[in-house]
Amino acid sequence: MSDATSLKRKAAEAAFAELEEGMNIGIGTGSTAEAFVRVLSEHVAAGFAITGVATSERTEALCRELGVSTKTLDELPILDVTVDGADEVDHDLRLIKGGGGALLREKIVAFSSARMIVIADSSKKVQTLGAFPLPIEVNGFGLTSTFMAIRRLTETLGLEGEIVLRKSGDKPFITDGGHLILDASFGRIPDPEALSAALATIPGIVEHGLFLNLASMAILAGPDGIEMLNA
Numbered sequence: 315m316s317d318a319t320s321l322k323r324k325a326a327e328a329a330f331a332e333l334e335e336g337m338n339i340g341i342g343t344g345s346t347a348e349a350f351v352r353v354l355s356e357h358v359a360a361g362f363a364i365t366g367v368a369t370s371e372r373t374e375a376l377c378r379e380l381g382v383s384t385k386t387l388d389e390l391p392i393l394d395v396t397v398d399g400a401d402e403v404d405h406d407l408r409l410i411k412g413g414g415g416a417l418l419r420e421k422i423v424a425f426s427s428a429r430m431i432v433i434a435d436s437s438k439k440v441q442t443l444g445a446f447p448l449p450i451e452v453n454g455f456g457l458t459s460t461f462m463a464i465r466r467l468t469e470t471l472g473l474e475g476e477i478v479l480r481k482s483g484d485k486p487f488i489t490d491g492g493h494l495i496l497d498a499s500f501g502r503i504p505d506p507e508a509l510s511a512a513l514a515t516i517p518g519i520v521e522h523g524l525f526l527n528l529a530s531m532a533i534l535a536g537p538d539g540i541e542m543l544n545a
C-alpha cells in the first residue's frame with residue numbers, strides 16, 4: 315500500500331470509529347471516500363448494520379460491488395452523518411470540494427445530515443482556501459453568459475485567475491446531474507463567505523464547491539498521526 319493510500323485508509327478507519335450501528339449515513343465521492351467504503355464493507359461483512367446514501371453514481375456502484383446497502387436520499391431524507399473527502403480544508407472547517415465532480419450531490423447529502431465528517435490526508439489542510447481550483451457547476455444553457463457573469467463578479471471581489479471548462483478527454487465533463495463544471499483558479503480566496511454569496515446571485519450556477527458551515531469534524535491523517543479538527 316502506498317503512503318498516500320495508507321493515510322486515506324487511516325482517516326477512513328478513524329471516521330468509522332465515529333459511527334454507531336443502525337445509522338443512516340451519507341457516503342462521499344473520491345479516492346478517500348472510496349477508502350471509507352472499503353473499511354465500511356469489511357465491517358458490514360462482519361455483521362455491522364448500516365445504510366448509506368451515495369453522493370455519486372460512482373460511489374453507488376462501489377457500495378453495490380462491496381455489499382454496502384444503500385437507499386436514495388428520498389427514501390432516507392434525514393441522515394445521521396456524512397463521511398466525505400475534500401480538496402482543501404481550512405482551520406475553520408471551510409472546504410473546497412468537487413475535484414471529483416460530485417459537489418452538487420455531496421452538498422445536498424451533507425446538508426441533509428446532522429454531522430459531516432471530512433476525511434483526508436494532511437496535505438489537504440490549508441491556511442487559505444483557493445490553491446485548488448474552485449469547481450463551479452453550471453447549467454449548459456447560456457454557458458458564455460454565466461462564464462462572463464462569474465468573471466465580472468469575482469473581479470469585483472479582487473479574485474483573478476483562469477476559469478476553464480472541465481474536460482473529460484476532448485469532451486466537456488458532464489456531472490451526474492447533467493451539468494458542466496467551470497474550474498476557477500483564484501489562487502487565494504481570502505473571503506469564502508463573500509464569494510459564496512456572490513456566486514449565489516448568478517442564475518446559471520447550479521452549485522459551487524465552497525462548503526461553508528457544513529463540516530463538523532475533519533480527520534486528517536499525516537505521517538505523524540491523526541489530527542482532528544472540530545467545529
Ligand SMILES: O=C(CO)[C@H](O)[C@H](O)COP(=O)(O)O
Binds near residue numbers: 344400414
Ligand atoms: O469533492 C470530491 C469529489 O467531488 C472529493 O471529495 C475530493 O475531490 C477529494 O477527493 P480525493 O479523496 O480523491 O482526494
